[in-house]
Amino acid sequence: AEVTGVQTCALPICSLSLRAAFAAAMLRSRFSRALSTAARRPIVGGNWKCNPASASKLPELIANINACDTSKCDVYVCPTPLHVALCTGKFTNGAQLAPQNANFAGCGAYTGEMAAEQMVDMGIKWCLIGHSERRGEFGLPTPKESNELIADTKLGYLLSKGINVILAIGEPLPVREQGIDKVLEFCVEQLKPAVAHFKAAGADKIVIAYEPVWSIGTGVTASPEQAQETHAALRMWLAANVSPAFADAVRIQYGGSANAKNAPDLSAQPDVDGFLVGGASLKPEFADIVAAIAAAK
Numbered sequence: 001a002e003v004t005g006v007q008t009c010a011l012p013i014c015s016l017s018l019r020a021a022f023a024a025a026m027l028r029s030r031f032s033r034a035l036s037t038a039a040r041r042p043i044v045g046g047n048w049k050c051n052p053a054s055a056s057k058l059p060e061l062i063a064n065i066n067a068c069d070t071s072k073c074d075v076y077v078c079p080t081p082l083h084v085a086l087c088t089g090k091f092t093n094g095a096q097l098a099p100q101n102a103n104f105a106g107c108g109a110y111t112g113e114m115a116a117e118q119m120v121d122m123g124i125k126w127c128l129i130g131h132s133e134r135r136g137e138f139g140l141p142t143p144k145e146s147n148e149l150i151a152d153t154k155l156g157y158l159l160s161k162g163i164n165v166i167l168a169i170g171e172p173l174p175v176r177e178q179g180i181d182k183v184l185e186f187c188v189e190q191l192k193p194a195v196a197h198f199k200a201a202g203a204d205k206i207v208i209a210y211e212p213v214w215s216i217g218t219g220v221t222a223s224p225e226q227a228q229e230t231h232a233a234l235r236m237w238l239a240a241n242v243s244p245a246f247a248d249a250v251r252i253q254y255g256g257s258a259n260a261k262n263a264p265d266l267s268a269q270p271d272v273d274g275f276l277v278g279g280a281s282l283k284p285e286f287a288d289i290v291a292a293i294a295a296a297k
């Protein structure tokens with residue numbers, strides 16, 4: 001499928017000033033409803049974070065996932081590391097397990113870490129990296145994972161072991177308050193270290209989860225227009241800096257207080273290819289989110 005406008009920007013954007021590139025991104029995003037024509041299979045992920053408190057609740061949460069109609073939408077689930085093995089083999093509809101993190105050095109003397117080799121051994125095909133809660137947001141007193149560690153070291157390591165990657169990116173509120181140019185500038189810095197890996201791996205091994213930090217767990221969702229504008233601009237940047245084919249095919253999820261109520265309007269946006277869902281993935285309404293995007297695409 002063609003992404004008109006992306007191809008024409010692909011060559012000059014590298015030589016333009018950053019400001020001009022972002023201006024071009026904005027221009028395209030204003031017209032993106034008409035420009036995005038790719039047929040991308042939607043994908044919805046459930047990030048259970050550090051929940052549930054008791055493993056006795058897992059059957060209920062697994063039932064929510066199994067209630068999803070996956071005939072027109074891919075589904076993955078990110079259980080807490082302690083619960084990954086308890087969820088293995090429990091999904092009846094093709095939903096995939098995706099751990100919430102990975103190390104970058106394999107098995108050995110890495111206390112508290114999870115290795116891609118262990119994921120491969122367990123039949124796990126996907127892994128989430130770069131969630132803002134691992135990038136040091138929300139005041140967690142853990143060391144921040146840098147853009148390079150996430151998008152180069154960890155991404156490259158996982159891909160080299162055959163694990164597909166959901167790469168989460170997104171800006172904090174002070175950046176959003178400075179406008180779309182700054183949002184793009186911030187997100188581009190999170191994507192830049194991944195470019196060589198994106199080129200080598202291809203779009204089917206990658207999902208990008210755009211998750212504005214100010215919307216995660218806050219009940220404040222990006223408007224459909226904000227989500228569309230940002231996704232379209234990210235896609236254009238990918239077209240220019242990875243390839244038009246990659247940009248056309250890669251799925252970009254929206255994450256941040258997505259729920260059954262706001263999913264239909266967000267799903268209607270042409271560059272929103274799915275959701276990464278936190279709180280609502282612990283509820284039966286998760287299946288409604290999957291149904292909403294499946295119906296829209």
Ligand code: PEP
Binds near residue numbers: 256276
């Ligand atoms: C998330 O943790 O990735 C997330 C989007 O959370 P929530 O849906 O609760 O905002």
